[in-house]
Amino acid sequence: MKDLIRSLTECFGPSGHEAAVRELIRREIPRGWEARVDALGSLLVHRAPGGTGGAGGRHGGTGGTGAAAGRRIMLAAHMDEIGVVVTHVDQKGFVRFGSVGGVMQLPLLGGRVQFAGPEPNGSGGPTGVIGLEKVDDASRVPAMDKFYIDMGASSPGDCPVNVGDVACFHRSFEDLGNRLVAKAMDDRIGCAVLLQVMKELDASPNDLWLVFTVQEEVGLRGAGPSGFGIEPEIALSVDVTLTGDTPECAPMAVSLGAGPAVKIKDGGMLAHAGVKDWLFSTAQSASIPCQREVLVRGTTDATAIQVSRAGVPAGCLSIPSRYTHSPSEMVDYGDVQGAVKLLVRALSEPVELHG
Amino acid sequence: MLLQRLSEANGVSGREEAVRAILLEEIRGRVDSCRVDRMGNLIALKKGSGGSALRVLVAAHMDEVGLVITGAEDSGVLRFATVGGIDERVLPARMVWIGERRVPGVIGMKPVHLLDKGERDRVPEARQLYIDVGASGKAEAEKLAGKGETVVFATEYRTLGSPAGTGAGGDAAAGAAAASGPGAAAGGARIVQGKAFDDRAGCALLAALLTERFPFDLVAAFTVQEEVGLRGAQVAAWAEKPDAAVVLECTGANEVPSRRDLSPSTRLGAGVSITIRDASFIADPRLVQLFASTAREKNIPHQYKQPNIGGTDAGAIHRVREGVPSITLAVPARYIHSPAALMDLSDFEAAAVLVREGLERLPRAFPG
Amino acid sequence: METAALLRELAEARGPAGYEGSVSSIVRARFGAATPDVRTDALGNCIARLPASPIPMGTASSAGGAAPAAGAPSPAAAATVGPAGPRPSIMLAAHMDEIALMVTQIEKGFIRFTQVGGFDPRVLFGQEVVVHARRELPGLVVSVPPHFTDAAEREKPVPLEKLFIDTGLPPAEVESVVRVGDLVTLRGRWAELAGGYAASKSLDDRAGVAAVVLCLQEVARRSRAWDVFAVATVQEEIGIRGAITSAFGVAPDAAIALDVTFGSQPGLGPQESVKMDGGPSLCVGPNFHPRLFDRLVEAARAIECPHQVEAIPGASGTDAWGIQVSRAGVPCALLGIPVRYMHTPVETICLRDLERTARLLAETICRLPPDFSDTLETRDALAGKGR
Secondary structure, three states: OHHHHHHHHOOOOEOOOOHHHHHHHHHHOOOOOEEEEOOOOOEEEEEOOOOOOOOOOOOOOOOOOOOOOOOEEEEEEEOOEOEEEEEEEOOOOOEEEEEEOOOOOOOOOOOEEEEOOOOOOOOOOOEEEEEEOOOOOOOOOOOHHHEEEEOOOOOHHHOOOOOOOEEEEOOOOEEOOOEEEEOOHHHHHHHHHHHHHHHHOOOOOOEEEEEEEOOOOOOOOOHHHHHHHHOOOEEEEEEEEOOOOOOOOOOOOOOOOOOOEEEEEOOOOEOOHHHHHHHHHHHHHOOOOOEEEEOOOOOOHHHHHHOOOOOOOEEEEEEEOEOOOOOOEEEEHHHHHHHHHHHHHHHHOOOOOOO | OHHHHHHHOOOEOOOOHHHHHHHHHHHOOOOOEEEEOOOOOEEEEEOOOOOOOOEEEEEEEOOEOEEEEEEEOOOOOEEEEEEOOOOHHHOOOOEEEEOOOOEEEEEOOOOHHHOOHHHHOOOOOHHHOOEEOOOOOHHHHHHHOOOOOEEEEOOOOEEEOOOHHHOHHHOHHHHHHHHHOOOOOOOOOOEEEEOOHHHHHHHHHHHHHOOOOOOOEEEEEEEOOOOOOOHHHHHHHHHHOOOEEEEEEEEEOOOOOOOOOOOOOOOOOOOEEEOOEOOOOEOOHHHHHHHHHHHHHOOOOEEEOOOOOOOOOHHHHOOOOOOOOEEEEEEEEEOOOOOOEEEEHHHHHHHHHHHHHHHHHHHHHOOO | OOHHHHHHHHHHOOOEOOOOHHHHHHHHHHHHOOOOOEEEOOOOOEEEEEOOOOOOOOOOOOOOOOOOOOOOOOOHHHHOOOOOOOOOEEEEEEEOOEOEEEEEEEEOOEEEEEEEOOOOHHHOOOOEEEEEOOOEEEEEEEOOOHHHOOHHHHOOOOOHHHOEEEOOOOHHHHHHHOOOOOEEEEOOOOEEOHHHEEEEOOHHHHHHHHHHHHHHHHHHHOOOOOEEEEEEEOOOOOOOHHHHHHHHHHOOOEEEEEEEEEEOOOOOOOOOOEOOOOOOEEEEOOOOOHHHHHHHHHHHHHOOOOOEEEEOOOOOOOHHHHHHOOOOOOOEEEEEEEEEOOOOOOEEEEHHHHHHHHHHHHHHHHHOOOOOHHHHOEOOOOOOOOO
């Protein structure tokens, strides 16, 4: 799975420019699953109950004739990553930018960004270095408009980028053994998990929709519309969450290496009690270590899906991640594998939600 | 002139009736059907001439930012709150019109002679200010303006001279288009001043657009309550289920001189603005490509709005149901959301041409 | 049923946002006394349906307490619809969730927590709480005692990160009983004050729920032309989530939300609050349909119900905001029940205001003519002069 994670994280895909990620994912979809792209660009991948291959339509069989009646279940992982967008090219060819998604100032200085390029995965485009104006008050974090990108140009004429072009962080994937580091783990790791689930999942009584959404980082914009179209009975997002296990960090009871985390609450939603219990009991019966997650700030696609139409019982399985929204997001490979195992087990069986 | 009538009408978010009435009269001979929904959106259908099964929504919002009366005091002054995003610094010492009857009032201000040092350095908040209508007591004030009545800046529409220095960069194409455009007088006064160009300019464009018939069904939505959260557009898009949407707006141009080399977002005289992304949505790349290439091929002056700034009805429309590919085209104006904005009519005309030409070609961008 | 007893039962019940089960059972029983058709939807909203009164076949009179409005279309059309035909429906919404806390971490037996919904954190310090763990544990919200903090720190409210819950139990026991994600509610106590006033936690918005229960009781006894959906919504405090989803499911033709509003208290200006004991506030502003407002005013005058008017310039911060943009739009109104000290454990209400709210709501509903919904939009604006 590490190669898949590497390819996914190295893809170019800031919010609004997910095409390269989508194409890579599409090529990885195993047989038996059918894919289509919706109006905003999310990739909806479907397999009807039974696991015999998806000729099933959108509402393919949720009722069962026997004891094992399946449900229509939607899983969502987002394809987009945070990045920057060119807002102005000044007279000397320096580029001013705005954020695409939740970019924080601290990780920027001296960083490199890369604009869209000719390679199939979107790489190979022009790169630049992030600089900073003189700082008057060293005790405060400078505002975003004090930064700029140096593309090596000396005027707007020889600047290789234009207003509106977007770039992602330019950083390569690193395998530290147990730990994997890359930009865009948020949420290519979720995409990798969903692909792996597709590969490992045998027969299932459930009507499964695995959705690779767009524009999560700029406001969960792709998830709501794709959920609206699917009308799931249960929804789960698979996304990263923070940890509380680094020096003098904000307190949080989640650590790298202790397993995937079942979300109870985050900044946008409360997980449906029945969905959360379903995940906990699955973990327990499959002996998969998992953690209990309360995230104070930040949220996932599940928040948008949960209020779709007349409401959807929704939850989230999280991959703990350090240095989130920096170019070096770190996850634990064991946690990732645990997430795959938990989801495969959960989706293979009929689901009874309580509460 | 339609733009003038629209600009001077009172249509603060939630009370758009006067604007709607003007627009209804303007478009009734041009459309196949027309309705007013429960939120007050004015929605008209111009059926396609055939050749395309697409359903395209074109939207402009009728409401403007303003104030609302929250109560009267015993002294006879009226208290108010802001509706939509108004910079509170523009409020003190302003003349206003209240309600349908346009009751005149002034937002009072403590004379500078009597300010203490601390006060001089602070911007009074809206809730510290009041409107004086000349009433001597609470009852008289309430007769003139009840709770919930809306208030607009008392700005009349005016035509000013051409921009100093022929607009940014002296774009020859812009100059040529301006000189030959329908509104150009010899030596042309092209700059107009008024309130609520955001988004009466868009409404005027949409009303004019309805004289055309396109190969596809065109749903024109004059929406309500954009300024308080893109509200009318959301329900209009829900009901009309478009395949694509084009929002016509008026967007800010920040050309006040600065020492820093920064983007003005848009410029007067540089043509119609195309949004690539703003704070509320990311334009569908096919639509950006469609309008950009149309503008280039037809020599329509155009510019790209600075990304990430502001929000429009497209922010609500694109997320409705299963999603709607959307774009916003806008006329630049200086000082939007203030009592008086400035707009260059050559940009307005460029917008009219681009939206028409782009829509003609839209079926190619969305085949099938 | 007695107003104070009803309100107390609702207010004392536990129902943190997302976990409204306890209060939901009470609401279900109370709604159930007025109508057998009560269900719970996917997110936990409690929805009761009280159908319109059957119209006797062949009569031309409209059901409902009021004469048809002058110039209104003849109700003959309504008379041909039998009891099973579709009637316009009105949705009443009051939220049953309350603000609460949630355990985020356990550190040496002390419990760290986050808010579920917006507390004024200043009221937390020193409060008695209940931790809903494997069993219910009483606790106190604590921080470093004042003797051990410096003067500058004591002048500022204690930040959330420095607050803990102390249950008094040894760490090992806390770890075995309490888990990350457990809910914590404030131990508010009901108190009847003088003059018909009462104080409790969670009057926001159990007062609204109580008003809906009382209203439903009355409407069930009277004739009405509209179906009534009474909804006790969930998760209002974290984003009006239950209102959004229940409105979609119910798809009403109109809606009236009930929530608490700021009752006058020292320190609040006249534009920031409404009078206590002056009746509910009827709201005007972009969130509300002027015609529905007019119906409320008309009903209030008819029964001589004291009421006030509140102008809200934008988002109302209530369920009405979510309901208004459901589907193709829902005309909304908002009734505000004056409450002091909102979002503290000592929210204070005048019980007469609660009763007035319920009566006004019932009167308005029963007076709605069958064709009122049609008057709220213009299907053909080209015919004759537009609105």
